[in-house]
Amino acid sequence: MKNIRFCMAALREDVLGFIFKIVQMTISFIIIGFIISGINENYTLSRQINNIMGNQEIYVLKDNNANSYYDEIMSDKSYIPKFQELTEAALAIQDRILVMNNVNTVGIDYKQLDVLEVSDSFFEKYEIKGDFDELAIRNDFTLHRYEGDMDSIVKPAILGSGLKGKYQKGDEITDDAGNQYVIYGFVDDKQYYAAPIQGKEMNPLDDVIITPVYIDVNDVDSMYFFLYGCQFLVDDISELDEFMSINNKERILETYLVSYTKQLEYIGNEYLNSFVLEGILGICLFVFAFAGMICTMFQRIADNAYEYAVNILCGAKLTDIYARIIMEFVMIIMTGVIVTICIFRISLASLGIVSLACLCFLIMCLFAKYKIDFESLVENLRSKG
Amino acid sequence: MSMIELKGIKKDYGKGDSIVHALRGITLSIEEGEAVAIMGTSGCGKSTLLNILGFIDGLSEGEYILDGKDVSKFTKSEMAKYRNRVFGFVVQDFALVSRLRVDENVMLPLEYTKLTKKEKYKMAENILEKVGLSEKKNTYPSNLSGGQKQRVAIARALVNNASILLCDEPTGALDSETTKEVMELFMKISKENKKTLIIVTHDIEVAKYCDRIIRIEDGMIA
Ligand SMILES: Nc1ncnc2c1ncn2[C@@H]1O[C@H](COP(=O)(O)OP(=O)(O)OP(=O)(O)O)[C@@H](O)[C@H]1O
Ligand SMILES: [Mg+2]
Numbered sequence: 141m142k143n144i145r146f147c148m149a150a151l152r153e154d155v156l157g158f159i160f161k162i163v164q165m166t167i168s169f170i171i172i173g174f175i176i177s178g179i180n181e182n183y184t185l186s187r188q189i190n191n192i193m194g195n196q197e198i199y200v201l202k203d204n205n206a207n208s209y210y211d212e213i214m215s216d217k218s219y220i221p222k223f224q225e226l227t228e229a230a231l232a233i234q235d236r237i238l239v240m241n242n243v244n245t246v247g248i249d250y251k252q253l254d255v256l257e258v259s260d261s262f263f264e265k266y267e268i269k270g271d272f273d274e275l276a277i278r279n280d281f282t283l284h285r286y287e288g289d290m291d292s293i294v295k296p297a298i299l300g301s302g303l304k305g306k307y308q309k310g311d312e313i314t315d316d317a318g319n320q321y322v323i324y325g326f327v328d329d330k331q332y333y334a335a336p337i338q339g340k341e342m343n344p345l346d347d348v349i350i351t352p353v354y355i356d357v358n359d360v361d362s363m364y365f366f367l368y369g370c371q372f373l374v375d376d377i378s379e380l381d382e383f384m385s386i387n388n389k390e391r392i393l394e395t396y397l398v399s400y401t402k403q404l405e406y407i408g409n410e411y412l413n414s415f416v417l418e419g420i421l422g423i424c425l426f427v428f429a430f431a432g433m434i435c436t437m438f439q440r441i442a443d444n445a446y447e448y449a450v451n452i453l454c455g456a457k458l459t460d461i462y463a464r465i466i467m468e469f470v471m472i473i474m475t476g477v478i479v480t481i482c483i484f485r486i487s488l489a490s491l492g493i494v495s496l497a498c499l500c501f502l503i504m505c506l507f508a509k510y511k512i513d514f515e516s517l518v519e520n521l522r523s524k525g
Numbered sequence: 526m527s528m529i530e531l532k533g534i535k536k537d538y539g540k541g542d543s544i545v546h547a548l549r550g551i552t553l554s555i556e557e558g559e560a561v562a563i564m565g566t567s568g569c570g571k572s573t574l575l576n577i578l579g580f581i582d583g584l585s586e587g588e589y590i591l592d593g594k595d596v597s598k599f600t601k602s603e604m605a606k607y608r609n610r611v612f613g614f615v616v617q618d619f620a621l622v623s624r625l626r627v628d629e630n631v632m633l634p635l636e637y638t639k640l641t642k643k644e645k646y647k648m649a650e651n652i653l654e655k656v657g658l659s660e661k662k663n664t665y666p667s668n669l670s671g672g673q674k675q676r677v678a679i680a681r682a683l684v685n686n687a688s689i690l691l692c693d694e695p696t697g698a699l700d701s702e703t704t705k706e707v708m709e710l711f712m713k714i715s716k717e718n719k720k721t722l723i724i725v726t727h728d729i730e731v732a733k734y735c736d737r738i739i740r741i742e743d744g745m746i747a
Contacts, residue, residue, distance in 0.1 A: 142636045142637070149624070446620075446622075447622045447624065449620075450620045450621070450622055450633065451633065452581065452605075452608070453581065453608065453614045453620060454608070454609065454614075454633040454634040454636075454637065454681070455605050455606065455608045455609020455610070455634050455637040455685075456605065456637060457601060457602055457605040458601070460637075515582070518576070518581045518582065521581070521616060521620060522572060
């Protein structure tokens with residue numbers, strides 16, 4: 141108690157300096173916290189996605205060509221049979237195909253929803269839980285090959301968890317473009333899927349409409365999007381050899397295969413690069429803040445040595461003196477820790493900051509111990525005459 | 526049995542070539558309630574002896590029995606407690622904290638006790654009255670004269686009811702008139718309360734107030 145009081149008295153002489161140190165320390169803690177949580181998130185995501193893949197690997201087709209090529213094949217009718225052949229080759233291994241397309245959005249009752257065109261294995265592979273009939277999924281979410289009028293089809297649809305209150309199972313809805321859906325069910329809260337090809341994150345399934353894939357085999361556009369939406373889940377890349385050889389022989393798509401693992405690495409590196417600058421900033425700020433604290437501590441020890449000695453004369457223990465010196469910095473560090481815990485809650489970032497704070501505290505104690513010993517303190521009392 | 530018993534106390538500072546033998550074997554005993562003056566030339570080891578007596582310095586060799594207890598067996602916190610409750614220190618340059626008011630300075634030893642704030646203030650007030658500084662309790666040490674400062678220091682030494690007063694040149698910074706004043710106050714308080722008084726001094730006039738004079742020469746009793 142008395143030590144807190146003494147410490148407060150010392151602080152009152154330099155309130156601004158104290159506040160400045162608190163701000164500096166707290167900001168550096170927050171930045172470091174963000175970096176820790178960012179790196180952790182990156183790592184956790186890689187692990188989650190790797191879990192989904194298991195021993196298998198996911199490959200996607202990556203586009204090699206410019207728009208002019210796309211325009212060319214769209215207008216050239218001779219490409220239709222070639223695309224049909226390639227589509228058939230993909231469908232031949234359709235039990236290996238996962239998510240299709242997630243690039244469209246539709247408006248339904250003035251709400252924008254991401255359209256996720258999937259195959260039945262999507263639910264199984266990402267372990268999507270929800271209020272829907274698994275058998276119906278297996279039957280109706282297979283890949284639909286069709287020729288003709290899309291407008292007449294009523295597509296089965298599973299809606300995101302955010303739409304639960306709004307519609308009922310069995311409702312029929314129509315989107316802005318006139319497509320019709322019948323609702324098969326809803327996804328539970330907090331369900332995610334990954335599409336690293338578009339950026340590394342686990343995408344939530346709150347505002348989505350999930351429907352099966354319809355491939356119009358007379359439309360190059362439809363087949364083109366189907367092929368580029370394919371995610372091939374294979375034990376070995378050789379399973380895709382035949383598909384690729386057809387493509388290469390007929391020179392259909394200017395494309396190559398990319399694995400999720402490669403993509404995760406690539407995104408991960410980009411992620412980490414973006415942390416380097418922040419990291420340097422955070423660590424610099426921290427080092428300055430900490431060095432400032434040590435300097436202030438030495439300053440306080442030098443300024444108040446006589447007072448400390450008088451206190452020893454009056455019955456203070458050396459530990460009382462240590463406590464008095466360190467208290468101020470405990471307050472600074474604790475403020476930073478409390479703010480970071482408020483931001484990051486119970487997480488690896490908080491844990492990291494708490495450990496860092498403990499380390500600071502330990503170093504401060506060591507410095508204090510090294511700077512103050514009983515004899516040299518008491519030496520101050522000898523008359524200087 | 527004596528209050529303080531020293532047997533062959535030696536104290537060295539430093540090591541090797543730069544070693545200083547500040548005390549070379551001091552044996553003496555001081556009774557409870559006795560007033561003792563310690564005299565000797567500069568550098569002979571008076572302050573060192575006083576610091577050892579008051580637990581603010583350790584000894585290199587010898588035995589120190591305080592009130593029948595072997596001091597070498599005391600822990601650090603026991604020693605702190607003794608500094609707080611048993612010893613009262615008064616030094617030449619007063620050892621006042623300039624940041625604190627007079628009454629706060631006097632209360633300093635009480636901060637290391639479990640008394641309430643009210644009790645502390647009351648005790649400080651009482652003792653300040655005894656040394657005649659009641660009106661000055663709210664001023665800061667820098668606004669006091671030398672004699673007044675020394676009286677504050679004496680008040681602080683007495684506030685926790687110390688039974689042994691250790692004074693290192695308590696009048697060294699005072700003129701002869703003030704010295705007399707301070708010494709009379711000192712003797713009055715210590716005789717009234719049967720306190721043991723040990724005063725290091727150069728001033729034979731000061732030593733004359735004491736029951737006994739111990740002379741030290743080059744770290745030994747002459
Ligand atoms: N911390 C220290 N380190 C080394 N030598 C010391 C230390 N303290 C005291 N000494 C030496 O010990 C000897 C005794 O010092 P002490 O202060 O006890 O003398 P003193 O009798 O009090 O002198 P004065 O009358 O000048 O105050 C001196 O030679 C001094 O230089
Ligand atoms: Mg001396």
